[in-house]
Amino acid sequence: MPRIAIIDVGSNTAKLIALEYRAGHSWRQLDELRAVVRLSSGLEEGGALRPRPFARGLAALRTFASYAAAIGADDVVATATSAVRDARNGPDFVVAAGALGIELQVLDGAEEARIGALAVANGLGVRDAVSLDLGGGSFQLAEIAGRRWSRGASWPMGAVRAHERFLRGDPPKPKSVKALRSATRAAVAAWRAGAPPPVFVGLGGTVRNLANVHQKRVGYPLDLLHGYRLPVDALASLAEDLAGMDAARRAELPGLNRDRADIIAAGATVVAEVATSLGVSELLVSGQGLREGLFYPFLLPDAPEHLLDDVRTFGVLNLMRQYHDDPVHNAHVRALALALFDGLRPWHSFGEVERELLGHAAWIHDIGMAVDYYRHEHHGQALALGRALPGFDHREQVLLALLVRYHRKGSPGVDGYASLLEPGDGERLRLLAGVLRLAEYLERGRAQRVTGVEVRAEGDGIVVWARSEGDVHLEVEAANLRRDLLAQALGRPLTVVGRDDVEAAA
């Protein structure tokens, strides 16, 4: 599989991610290197990168170049954003990077926003939105329409620069916070007026860190940032709290990244003020950003504009391929589960939304086998919640993980996730887990011997006929041993019969 190293020299942090991928098929992250370079530290408008930040940035690049060579990366993509772009001696930095063998592309604000929009479209599956990408040096606002970047602008007011330019004192003086808010408000007002956008997306390390602090505050039951919905009133009060503390106290806050303890108040103020100015009520966090946006052209070379055709299915298949790529068995369980779901429609009231979830759960039901056969349903639940699934909200991802958990055994419950779920999700889960379980045991031999199912009413009960072209004794017996969950969810008796039973009765 090809390997790629993607390097992004930001104003606060320089990062490298190493990925392994099969174009159009799957990818996984291999490694990450990170250096806090504070490149824009002391950078005045129209000024130059100062010697120490310049040297720190180059040292990070030297390490990254050495790493990329060591892992045999097939491609190295390296970009720099506002600090290098805006500094008078930015070109010197590019030349120095070139001497290390790194071809550094300096992105202009529009390119940066366009690449970020690609990450939002492929990572969140969002169609129409405004996105805010807040870095160390600048922030970008972009309008995304029909999954594509439509227009955007950039302001030199990233967390590091806003901190240095506006905030005076530690804790910052209220007047200086007020000035930063006004400047932010003015920037947004000059760029966009009118109705709030349908979705407001936030990108970048500051946004992720604010979301993390908020999750710790509310005791959020998942360890996922991508796809998190942060209410704007909570964001505003968090920004106020942070501006009221000194850096030392901020560093003690649960979830706060100590590297950012000084600059986070400025960053939080900008994010909250942008959201308020736009009139939105929540911020949707994107864990993907510039680096992922730079990667999609490699992953999807043939897709129009490198856009994923179906974000959710790609994410589910990628999860399956990463852990337990038994596509024949999984596809067969999926087909049986969907046929059962359809055949049982006279007895349940669920529709397309549930059918789609069931189909996704079937793809990934066995991923826990990558850990161990024993308790693989538990391992699978953990793997399904290990990373955010692109295009799903957290409630849906929890439902998928619980379907994995209960696909073989156990009595489905919402466990510790009740706060994320909706009324009716308990019944939803039991019906879908019951269907998936029956399908899984109809594929007990993993050899596609049950070729289809037919569902019929018989008296008060339901009979599931397993079509086959051979001995399906194993599958029919196994399915009958595990039919109770589905029968309970449907509120009536259910029996599975196979050809043998027909012959025996004849």
Place this chain on the structure above:
Amino acid sequence: MPRIAIIDVGSNTAKLIALEYRAGHSWRQLDELRAVVRLSSGLEEGGALRPRPFARGLAALRTFASYAAAIGADDVVATATSAVRDARNGPDFVVAAGALGIELQVLDGAEEARIGALAVANGLGVRDAVSLDLGGGSFQLAEIAGRRWSRGASWPMGAVRAHERFLRGDPPKPKSVKALRSATRAAVAAWRAGAPPPVFVGLGGTVRNLANVHQKRVGYPLDLLHGYRLPVDALASLAEDLAGMDAARRAELPGLNRDRADIIAAGATVVAEVATSLGVSELLVSGQGLREGLFYPFLLPDAPEHLLDDVRTFGVLNLMRQYHDDPVHNAHVRALALALFDGLRPWHSFGEVERELLGHAAWIHDIGMAVDYYRHEHHGQALALGRALPGFDHREQVLLALLVRYHRKGSPGVDGYASLLEPGDGERLRLLAGVLRLAEYLERGRAQRVTGVEVRAEGDGIVVWARSEGDVHLEVEAANLRRDLLAQALGRPLTVVGRDDVEAAA
């Protein structure tokens, strides 16, 4: 990879395990099927299998045959033990199995014991021991000398039969329990007298279930049965408690398998009485038994008597191969870690025992990458504790898992495992984790660019010279960023230098 299905028709349970393996190299379990057949139910001495147990046994075999065909097993090995062996119509059962396509070997008591001894030798790495294998129909005692079965005997007093022949009433009458104890004592006395054996090993479902109940009683911090040491006084009092309850109350006991709630009192009485009669103070639980013993000839076709050369190393390598088979990187980290350990001997007092643990930990340090790059040290800890590691006691396995956990970051602590560890294990862990961490970062590029290390005193401190034949900037920088743990464990400053630094100084 070849697949094998191993079927074992016991007097209580019929089981199939499906394994995938590479001879001499590695194996993993794919699946398990289990049916409670109670084959010996109602079987009198010299009598016949009764019609219902006979039919239950055959139904299980029909399912197993169907499964083995479905997964395309290259080999199917099927054995039956005391119930079929002792029943007048046992040969009829063998013929009926043959009609299903299953060639059932009926093992005599000595063969059964010999196969169990192979599982003990390869699974626990025990040299000299007495083992007790308690099934549903019979129990076997075997002497193991120099890893080989030397002599053994079998008694028709397995858990099901002892329950039916001896115990009267629910809860059983004290007199009937006493009679079972006397009969057990007499059997052991006739077989062996004199000094207690150095190790007493227990095999079989009853033993595993008793160990599980005991672990729940004492709040054991691990979910591992194989290798568990159950004190005989606790075993005796557990047996007494179980004999004092009726089956319904037993079924509620945490950890008790409900299938066994009726017969476990008889089984526990036999196990406890054998242990007491032998004069041993603890029972070492083997999670492996007949099925694994039947598998070793396939896994190790060329090894003399199918014995593993080095039980511990094989177990560690099998774990590595199952999850993250990057043998070149792992072997290189291992070589660097051992060289560091040796070079640092003037400053620490650890010896061969710690050196061996360090070497094993190096093989498996990255297994968590099978789950995800992020937090892979946490995932790796869980994987290292997911299954018992053959030949290691639980304390050693915890130390290995903690070395995996702290190989990259974090301040090593004994976490929830203090009750399993020994005085000094905290320092042991910190020194070894410090060494492993430095070795890992000296291999940061995963390209074996640091070819060796040399350790020298310099003033009050220690200097580690990284030998190399190229640019090791990345590795030296990374190692210096992570050197603190080792420096603290050694109580003095430590610096890593590479060729670049030498050239710079020249």
